[in-house]
Amino acid sequence: MATIKGKIWKFGDNIDTDVIIPGRYLTIRDPIQMASHTFEPIRPEFVKKVVKGDIIVGGANFGSGSSREEAPFVLKTVGIAAIVAESFARIFYRNAINLGIPLLELKNASHLFSEGDTVEINFEEGIIKNLNQNTSYQGTKLPKFLMELIDAGGAILAVKQRIKQKKSS
C-alpha cells in the first residue's frame, strides 16, 4: 500500500453514524446526492470544502452506532482517502476496510493534530507524520489480511478474486 498524504479534518470523540449520514437520507438513490449530506448535523460546511485526498482524524469510538455501510461509503464518495482515530467502533471499522478505506488507530489522535494540518501516513509501518509540525507518531498497524483487503480495493473484489482462483485451480 502506498503512502497517503493529505490535509486533515479534525473531529472529537464518539462521532456516530447518525451524524456522519442521518437515517432520513439513507433511501436516496444517487450516491452523490446522498453524500451531499455528509456530516450535515455537525459540520454543514464539510461537503462544500472537502477535497479528494483529504484525511479524517477523530477521537475515541469513531463511527459508533449503526451498521450502515453508507457511513464509510459517503466518506469515500466525497474523497476521504484515510481515517485516523484513537479508536474505531467495530462495525464501522469492518465496513470502512471492506470498502477499501485504510484506517489507522492512534492513541490520543485528536490531540496531536490541528485542523488543516498536512499528514503523511505509511500504513505498512503504521506511522503518521505531521508535516506542519514535523512530528511523527506510531499507530497500530493493520493486520496483514485486512491490509490485503484494502489493497485489493475492498472485500468484495478480494473475495471475488479468491473465488475465481478457486474455480480455476
Place this chain on the structure above:
Amino acid sequence: MSTIVEKILAAHTSKEKVEAEEIIEAEVDLVMLTEQLGRRIYREWAELSEVVDGVWDKTKIVSVLDHWVPAPHIDAAEIHKTCREFVKKYDILHRLDMFSGICHQVMVEKFVKPGMLVVGSDSHTVTYGALNAFSTGLGATDIVICMATGQNWFKVPDSMKIILRGNLPPLVFGKDIILKLIADLGVEGAAYKSMEFSGPTVKELSIDSRLTISNMSVEAGAKCGIFPPDEKLMEYFRNPQQSSNGSLKFVFPDSNAKYCSELELDVNKLNPQVAKPHSPENSVDVTEVEGTAINQGFIGSCTNGRMEDYRIAAKILKNRQTHPDVRLIITPASRDIYLQCLNEGLMEIFTESGAMITNSTCGACIGGHLGILASNEVCISTSNRNFQSRMGHPDSKIYLANAATVAASVIKGEITDPRKFMK
C-alpha cells in the same frame, strides 16, 4: 474452559476450541436482510454475483422490509421493489416483506434458536443473544460475502462477564439495567467484546427484558450480548409458535471459563433510568430529569415494542389522557404483538388515551417517518439511540427510557417518574 461465545463460534468452525482474539472462518446459520438488500447489498452483490451462481442457501436467508414501511416516498418504494425482485430471482424462502414487523422481533419470534450463529444487516442484530445465540450486525459488504459463501472471518471476541444481582424493584426493567450498564461502561466500554450476562437476577428477567438488554449491548460497543439458557428460555421455546423441529442446542459457559473482565450490578437500588441527549451512555436516574418538558412520546422499536412494554404502559395510561401538548406514538415491534395487544384490550386503552397506533415498523426510532421532530422539540422514547439529529432536526432532543417512564411522561407532559402512578 470456554465462554458462551467461544463455544458457539467453535461449533461453527472445524475446530474443537477457539481462543479469544483468534481470527477464524465460521459458517453462519442465518443471514437476516433488511431494506439494505435494496440498496448497498444489491449493488455489492452485483459485483460478486459474477462469480457465484446464487446465494449459498436460499433457506437460510430471511428478508424483511421494516425500516420504511409503508414506503414514505418513491425512493423507499424502489428499494422495496428491488428487494422483492431479488428474493424472487434467488428463490429466497423466507420473504417476510412488510407485514411481519421489525426484523429483530420477527427473527426472535420465528427463526433464531440457541447456539446459532446469526448475522444481519442491522447493528441491533445483537438482540438475539437473549436467546442464547451468537448474533451480530454487519455492513452490506460482509453480508454479501455471507450470502454468497455462507461464511465469513470473525475475530473471536473477549468475553466480559456481567453479573446481575438483586431483585428488580417495581417499574424497573431490562431497559433500565442496560442503560445503567452503558452509563458505567461508556459507549465503547465493551468494544468488540461479548457481554455475557449472568448472576441471580437473570432468572427474574422476562425474555422481553433480556431482549432489550441484548439489543442495546451494541451501544456499549459490544460485538454481542449473550444470555445463558434457563427455565424461562426453555419455556419460551416450548411455545407452539416457535417451530422447533429437533432438539435445541443450549450453550452454557464452562465454570472455569476465562473472562477479560467482570462487572457487577446490584439492581436492588436501581431506579428507572433516562439517557439524556445525545448519547445512550448519558443515563441518569429519572428523578434527575423530572420536569423536562416533552413534545412527543414513542413506545416502540426493536428495543421496547413488546408485550411487557405495552402491558405496563397500558396499566399507566388506562382511563387517563395524554397531555394536550404531547403526541404519543405507539409502534408495535411485530404484527403478532399488534394482534396480542388487540386481544388483550391494550389498543383500546391506548386509543382512548389519545395515542396514535401505527403499523409495525422502525418508524420514529430511525427518523425515517412517523414521528420526526422539529428544531428544539423533545421526545422521550423507548428506542435505543439518541444521537444528535437521529429523530429529526439537529437541535431536537431525545431522551431514552423504559415504557413505563414514557407512559407516565406523556400524561404529565414532562419527564415523570412512573412510580408516581403506581401508588
Place this chain on the structure above:
Amino acid sequence: MPTIAEKIFAAHTDEQKVEAGQIVNADVDIIMMHEMLGMRVADTYKELNLEKVMYPDRVVVLLDHWTPANSIDVAIVHRTTREFVKKYGIKNWLGMTEGICHQVIPEKGFVWPGALIVGTDSHTCTYGAFGAFSTGIGSTDAALLLAEGKLWFKVPDSYKIELQGPVPPYITGKDIILKLITEIGLDGANYQSVEFHGDAIKELSVDSRMTICNMAIEMGGKAGIIEPDEITLQWLQNRVKHDFNVITADPDANYSSELKLNINALEPQVAKPHSPGNAVPVGDIQGTKIDQAFIGSCTNGRLEDLRIAAKILKNNKVHKDIRLIITPASREIYLQAMKEGLINIFIDSGALVTHPTCGVCLGIFGALAPGEVSLSASNRNFIGRQGSRDAQIYLAAPATVAASALKGQITDPREFF
C-alpha cells in the same frame, strides 16, 4: 324558487333571498383547517400583522395529512400550527391523533344541517351529506375569514341529480359517484352546488352519502348536498348539541342542470388511470394485475367500508404478491372496528393496518415505485399522486379493493357473495 344553496346562503346574510350568480358577504358557521394552517395561513397572518381571530369559536383545527410528521419541514409546519392555535385562543384544537378532518369534523359535532362551512381542503364538500353547504377554500381566503369573520361568495348555480333505485346489492356510494363523474365529466358541474335526490338516497347509509358528497369536487362541484332525513338525524344525535334548521329543496327550485340516473343495474365501478372520470364497470378490466391495494381516506375509510372489506377478507389471505393497506378514517372508527373484530380480521388476512391519517391517498406513505399498479378506495388517481409518475392508480369501492387484494388482480367483489 330557491335551491338548497340559495336558501343556506340567504340564511347566512342579511338578505331575505339570494340568487345564483349573486355575490354575497356571508357569515360562516365553521372553518376547518389542517396542516394548511401551519403551511400558509399562519404566514399570511404574520405578513398582514393580524392581531386576533374574529370568531375563534368557529375555528376547528387538526393535523391529518402528514401525521406523525415524516420530515423536519412537516414537523415545523405542525409546530407552527400548534403555536397559532395557542396564540389566537382557538379552543377547538383536535390535535393529530383524531384522524382525517372530513370524518372527524362531523363526528365531533361541527357539522349540522343548514350550516355554511368552509375548510382548507377541497374535500370539505363531504359535509354536504348532512345537508350543510360546505366547500373548500385556499389559505388566503382562510386568513381573510379568520380576520374578518365573513367571506365573500358567489352564490352557485345548482345541479339536480336524481338517483333512481333500487340500489343493487353490494353497490355503495363510491360506485354511484364514480359513475356520475364519468357521466358528467371532470368539470361537468363546475362551480355548481350539486344536489343529490331520488328514491335511491334513502337506501344509502350516511357513510355512502359522505362518499358521494366527498367526490362532488371531482366533477367541479362547489358543494355536494343531500337533504337530511331520519337516517342523517339519527347519526347526528348526541353529536350536535344545539338546534338547527333542516333545509330542503323546493320541488320547483331553479336548477341550471338536471340529470336522472337509474342505478338499478349499476355494476361495481373502477376509474382507470389517470382520472376519476374514467370509470368503467369492473367486468371490463377484470384481471388487471395490481401491486398495492388501499382502503381508507376521507372517501372510504368508514365503518361501512371496513365492514364490507372484513366480510370479504375474513378467513382469506391477501395475495402474496401484493400489499393491502387499510387506514380507518378516524380514531372513533378505529375503536369501533376494533370492538367489532374487524382489525383482527384485517391483520389475520395479511393486511397492514395503519393509524387514521390521509396517508396512502396522496402517497405520503405507501408510495408506488415506477411501473407499479395500485387499486385504491380513495378519490384521485392523477399521475404521480401516490408516488412515481410511472405508476398507475385505479379507483374503486372498498368491496372491489378487498376482493382484488385476495386475487392479486382487479376482481368483481360480487364473486364473493
